[in-house]
Amino acid sequence: MVTEALPVIEAFGLTKVFKDFWMRPRITAVDTLDLRVVPQQVFGLLGPNGSGKSTTIKMLLGLLFPTRGKVSVFGKLPTEVATKQRIGYLPEETYLYRYLNARETLDYYGRIFHLDRHTRNKRIDMLLEMVGLDSVQRRVVGEYSKGMQRRIGLAQALINDPELLILDEPTSGLDPIGTKQIKDLILHLRERGKTVLLSSHLLADVEDVCDRVTILYGGRKRAEGTCDELLAIEGTRMIETDELRPETIAKIEKLIQDEEGKAIRKVEQPRQKLETLFLNIVHEAQAEGLATGGAKAGGAVAEFLARDAHMPEAVDGGALIDQLVTVDQQQAARPPLPDEAKAEPVAPAGPDGSVLDSLTRSEPVAPAQDEADPPADKKKTDVDSTVIDDLL
Amino acid sequence: MTYNELLILGLLIHLAIGVWCYRVAARKERDGVLWFILGAMFSVFALAAVYLVADQKSRGGRGKTQTAHRWLWRGLAMLPALVGLIIDFSLRGFPTKAATGLALFAGVLAVYLLGLALINLILSAPWAPLSVARTLIDEAMAYRVLVGVVGVIFLGVVACPLLLNPEQPLSYRVQMNLSFSLLWVSLWLVILTIVLSCWTLSSEVDKSHVFITLTKPIGRGAFLMGKWLGIVMLNALLLAVSGSVIFASTKLYLAQQQRTIYDEIVINEQVLTARVPIEPVPPDGLDRAVEQRYEARLREKGEDFIAGRGGPEKFKEEIRQQLLGGWMSLGPPPPIGGASFRQEYVFDGLSAVGNASRTLQVQYKIRGTIQSDVARLNWYVFDADSNRYILISEKPRAVGIEAPLDTNLTLLVPIEGIDKNGRLELRVENVTPGNSTVKFVGDDGLLLYYKVGSFGGNFVRALMVTWIKLAFAAAVGLAFSAFLGFPVAVLCTALVYIVADNSGYVISAAYWYPREGAGRHPVKQFISWIGYGFTWLFRLFGDMQQNKRLVDGQYISWREMGTLVFFVGVFYTGFAALLGWLVFNRRELARVQV
Numbered sequence: 012m013v014t015e016a017l018p019v020i021e022a023f024g025l026t027k028v029f030k031d032f033w034m035r036p037r038i039t040a041v042d043t044l045d046l047r048v049v050p051q052q053v054f055g056l057l058g059p060n061g062s063g064k065s066t067t068i069k070m071l072l073g074l075l076f077p078t079r080g081k082v083s084v085f086g087k088l089p090t091e092v093a094t095k096q097r098i099g100y101l102p103e104e105t106y107l108y109r110y111l112n113a114r115e116t117l118d119y120y121g122r123i124f125h126l127d128r129h130t131r132n133k134r135i136d137m138l139l140e141m142v143g144l145d146s147v148q149r150r151v152v153g154e155y156s157k158g159m160q161r162r163i164g165l166a167q168a169l170i171n172d173p174e175l176l177i178l179d180e181p182t183s184g185l186d187p188i189g190t191k192q193i194k195d196l197i198l199h200l201r202e203r204g205k206t207v208l209l210s211s212h213l214l215a216d217v218e219d220v221c222d223r224v225t226i227l228y229g230g231r232k233r234a235e236g237t238c239d240e241l242l243a244i245e246g247t248r249m250i251e252t253d254e255l256r257p258e259t260i261a262k263i264e265k266l267i268q269d270e271e272g273k274a275i276r277k278v279e280q281p282r283q284k285l286e287t288l289f290l291n292i293v294h295e296a297q298a299e300g301l302a303t304g305g306a307k308a309g310g311a312v313a314e315f316l317a318r319d320a321h322m323p324e325a326v327d328g329g330a331l332i333d334q335l336v337t338v339d340q341q342q343a344a345r346p347p348l349p350d351e352a353k354a355e356p357v358a359p360a361g362p363d364g365s366v367l368d369s370l371t372r373s374e375p376v377a378p379a380q381d382e383a384d385p386p387a388d389k390k391k392t393d394v395d396s397t398v399i400d401d402l403l
Numbered sequence: 404m405t406y407n408e409l410l411i412l413g414l415l416i417h418l419a420i421g422v423w424c425y426r427v428a429a430r431k432e433r434d435g436v437l438w439f440i441l442g443a444m445f446s447v448f449a450l451a452a453v454y455l456v457a458d459q460k461s462r463g464g465r466g467k468t469q470t471a472h473r474w475l476w477r478g479l480a481m482l483p484a485l486v487g488l489i490i491d492f493s494l495r496g497f498p499t500k501a502a503t504g505l506a507l508f509a510g511v512l513a514v515y516l517l518g519l520a521l522i523n524l525i526l527s528a529p530w531a532p533l534s535v536a537r538t539l540i541d542e543a544m545a546y547r548v549l550v551g552v553v554g555v556i557f558l559g560v561v562a563c564p565l566l567l568n569p570e571q572p573l574s575y576r577v578q579m580n581l582s583f584s585l586l587w588v589s590l591w592l593v594i595l596t597i598v599l600s601c602w603t604l605s606s607e608v609d610k611s612h613v614f615i616t617l618t619k620p621i622g623r624g625a626f627l628m629g630k631w632l633g634i635v636m637l638n639a640l641l642l643a644v645s646g647s648v649i650f651a652s653t654k655l656y657l658a659q660q661q662r663t664i665y666d667e668i669v670i671n672e673q674v675l676t677a678r679v680p681i682e683p684v685p686p687d688g689l690d691r692a693v694e695q696r697y698e699a700r701l702r703e704k705g706e707d708f709i710a711g712r713g714g715p716e717k718f719k720e721e722i723r724q725q726l727l728g729g730w731m732s733l734g735p736p737p738p739i740g741g742a743s744f745r746q747e748y749v750f751d752g753l754s755a756v757g758n759a760s761r762t763l764q765v766q767y768k769i770r771g772t773i774q775s776d777v778a779r780l781n782w783y784v785f786d787a788d789s790n791r792y793i794l795i796s797e798k799p800r801a802v803g804i805e806a807p808l809d810t811n812l813t814l815l816v817p818i819e820g821i822d823k824n825g826r827l828e829l830r831v832e833n834v835t836p837g838n839s840t841v842k843f844v845g846d847d848g849l850l851l852y853y854k855v856g857s858f859g860g861n862f863v864r865a866l867m868v869t870w871i872k873l874a875f876a877a878a879v880g881l882a883f884s885a886f887l888g889f890p891v892a893v894l895c896t897a898l899v900y901i902v903a904d905n906s907g908y909v910i911s912a913a914y915w916y917p918r919e920g921a922g923r924h925p926v927k928q929f930i931s932w933i934g935y936g937f938t939w940l941f942r943l944f945g946d947m948q949q950n951k952r953l954v955d956g957q958y959i960s961w962r963e964m965g966t967l968v969f970f971v972g973v974f975y976t977g978f979a980a981l982l983g984w985l986v987f988n989r990r991e992l993a994r995v996q997v
Contacts (some may be wrong), residue, residue: 066993072618074993096620106611108538110545122534123619131529151545167615 017086019175019206020048020071024080027066027230040066042230043080048208048223053201055221056210063230064210065103068179071208072100084175096124099173103180103210105160109153113144113163116152117170124171137313138166142192157184165193172315176200177208182216194220200316218242251281511557514647518640526636531621535629539603540637549637552595553644559587560648564656573660574669578954581653581674585950588645589869592638593900596873600634600880601892604987609889613992624984627881631980634877638870646866650859672760673813677856677958680766683748683829683849686730693723731849732842733780733833745832747785750851754825756818760854763821765814765829767849769806771841778835779803784820785828792830793820803834811847827851855958864959868949871972875944876900878976882983886990906938906945913938943970 027041041063048054056064069075070082073090087094107116114135121131139145142162147155152163161184168176178197182190197207197220211217217224218238226234226241234241255263264275526537543549563583567576604627607613617626657670672678697719701709712718736744756763771778781803783792795816806812821827829851833841843849879899883892902909913934917927938945947967952959 069614069993072614074614074618075991092620092622095618098618100615100618102611102614104611106614108542108612110542111538115541119534119538120615120619122529122537123531123616123621125529125531125620127529128527164615171619 018047018049019052020046020054020082020084020208021086022046022067022071022080022082025067025070025077025082026079027063027070027075028078040230041070041077044227044230044232046082046225048206050206051201051204052223053197053207053209053221055217055224056208056227057212057214057217057224058227059212062212062227064212064227065179066230067227068100068177068208068210071177072098096171097174099168099171099176101161101164101168101176101178101181103183105152105157105164107152107160107164107167110151112151113139113148113155113166116163117166120167120170126170134170134172134313134315137315138169141313141316142166158186158189161185162189165196169313169316173205175206175208177210179210180212181209182211182213190216196316203316511553511644511648511651515553515640515644518643522636522640531619532625532629532632535616535621535626536633536636539599539630539633542603543599543637548595548599549641552591552641556588556591556641556645557648559591560584560645560652563587564652572669573657573662573666574674576660577653577657577670577674580656581649582950582954584649584652585865585953588642588649589950592641592645592869592873593876595641596634596638596876597880597893597896597900599637600630600877601884601889601896603630603634604881604884605887605889605892608992611993617992623988627885627980627984627987630881631874631877634880635870635874638873638877642866642870642873646862650862668762668815672762672815672854672956673764673852674954674956675858676760676854676956677858677861678764678852678956679855679958679960680847680850680852681750681752683851684751685727689723689726689730692726693719696722696726728842731844732840733831734840735838736832736834744834745830747828747830748849750827750829752825753821753827753853755855756821756825756853761818762815763818763827764852765816765849766811766847766852767806767814767843768809768811768845768847769841770808770844771835771839776808778806778808778833778839778841780806780841781832781834782814782816783830783832784816785830786820787822803832806841816851852956858956861953861956861959864961864964865949865953867964868947868959868967871967872904872944875903875971875976875979878979878983882979882986885983885987902938903941903944906941909934909938909945910942941975943967944975 023045025041025044025046026039028036029038029040031037044063044067046067056067058064066075070077071084071089073088073095082089084094085097089095108119111119117135117138118131121134126134136145139148142165144159144162144166147159152160155163161181165178165181168178176197178193181193185193194216197209200207201222207220209217209221221238223237224235224241225232260275260278267273267275522540523537526533526540540549563580564576566583567579569576571579607616613626617623621629653675657675662670697715700718700722709715709718712721730746733746734744753763765782769778769780782795784795785791786793795814804814816827816829820829833839835841876896876899880892880896883895887895913931916934917924917931943966947959947963949959
């Protein structure tokens, strides 16, 4: 018997009406919203400005009280201290103390989480390195650029190694490197069993990382589902291959005409993303050793965040890495298991038409994922940590 | 060890060595300077060791800021040595004004740094409210509030002696210096406390800092407590610094002045001391006289008259006060007047006076039916050994001691007048020329003061009373700013504090207000009730005028301290904090943003 995972966030009929001085209803910011976020899910709250995303998040955090409806986080009220112990929150703007430097800022929040000095200092070092602020850690936050403030804001949200990370417009004000890093971090955290609630109006961010998306407008839910469910264009199929000769394309078109009675709509050479180009240029500049006064490119994910949930923090990192490397090497050395062999990608077939056979073979349709279950087929499980590593 | 711990260690080491060297130098008069130099060298060596460790601890960072940080700590570690040297020099025979000023400045700096280090040490524990408190102090430091207030207080207190008139008696000048300084410090600390308590919470909400802090595992009550703790600790630090400045400046001012033996006695036993007052024992037969007069009036006027005067008990008390008033009056001197021109007053319970002081002080205030503004009195003390009254004044008997009317006057009485039963008997004669009667008036018309403690202890207790009152002001400020904006919260807090601190006057005003003119106006009566009820709550707060009592050399007892701690520090402050928490807990911290 499969036990359904308890939702991390659950809201029923959540409504928030802002009233004026005379207690007359003025604005309905959130209107009868139902939400259910399960563990290990990256859940996106999508919507234009003023759609009620931040208001919803503030109700989830206990900063606002619902006018109607119920909300629970980890099965408890959001205002309970025990609930807040498990949450990390990055607000839509940097609300940090301007007179504290980065280190003092993280130290302050670390103390609120009752972290002892040793753990605090260790985590602060790792987080500062991760967000690329270790070299400017003694400068007060008020002197930071907006992007740097977002980075330190992210670091404070992670100081407690949260089980639930709530990110409100996390990439706002960040350069593409920072944006990419945050997206990688989100995926990394999900891999480690964390739950992430992401609010954004930047569609690409949400699409890249979210397992499930709710689209809000005027405080109401307009659509919800996985990105595949919401974005799939019915009746269209795209095939991507290496460069083909015109004759081959012609043959393919003829085959499609013969078999399906349809024609190829478009044949084009794909372009790389501007983001990729930008990252490459920055990578080259850093390789040449050009100086910058701002934040450095971030480092690898902090060790305490990279741990599995069951792994104690006291475990020596170096020994752990050695152990993991040894295991990897052992796995690489042993012959593949039958299941793994099945999972191997299909090798390109020869020129005897088997390519076309494989292209025309109907693919099995993946069963619709139950929203209560943890996402089994994570579409972005290949976390691109090479970008961070390369930039360093 | 942290830098703070090292700094404290350094200061303590220096203090210990400094005290030891000073004592040795005092015993060995001729070799004193040598011992002093030796001690100073030890002191510097000890601090150098501390500095080296601190320097080593601060290594490992990167960048220019880290270098600056390291140099800052080097400087701080060496500072105690410098401070100690300056103090030692000024103590060891260089009492120039410059050295005195330097010593004062160095002492203040040392107290400030030591206090700051201690606070940082206390607040370094990983407990959420302490973290909030620490951030508040960081904020005060970052915005130069702390340095600014310390600077203003320091300058004000140091400038106080310049305002004094050198023609006035030394004891009066010392009192004025103390009074101005305490007023100056209290004023600034009250302003700081009210502004800071209202600012810190309202700015947290306005700037949305609470969005991050209160989504961490800290309750709103704990958050408020942290803010309150921060202000209270800041006040403790500032009071310690201010207290050091006032205490040192008072002593230094005194050291620089020419003094007679009389000045010495008056200052030490009347100003820089801790005394308690006692009233004269009512005359024998007072109760019987009251009963007799009551019975006579009852027979004469009837029961209705008694009932009209508030009943038997109230009427008896009225008679008692009349009789005591007569007893405290001195009729015209002979040949015009009769025997009532003189009166004896006995003070009891003086067995514990011992040899702590050389004198007792009679404080009195008189009014009289005389043509000039000055009465003349002769004071005698009864000597049990010779069984006769001895004139206290050195002046001729016929002239007496000048006693301006409606003025608090003091007369020194030798402690030899206390008999073996702990009783002291005074005789007062009215020798004012003409047909004049004089009378001791008010609750403090005739009191005898005797010493029960030291000025230093009293000074510390007075500062503690101020601290407790400021803690209450901080709680009120936080409570108001939990639901009001900064300017309104400041005004409301200031109003509560002013009313509380002046509750004695306000209660009196509230009593008399509806009684003005003919009849009682209902609106006035209503306002009076409101004012009376509100101020009645704070009467304990207003009754304790610690600065006035300190300046008058009046003892502030530990019992009074305990009462004040319970009512003001716990009950009033707790009530204000509870209200603040209830409001803040229900408050939505975010605003409409759609």
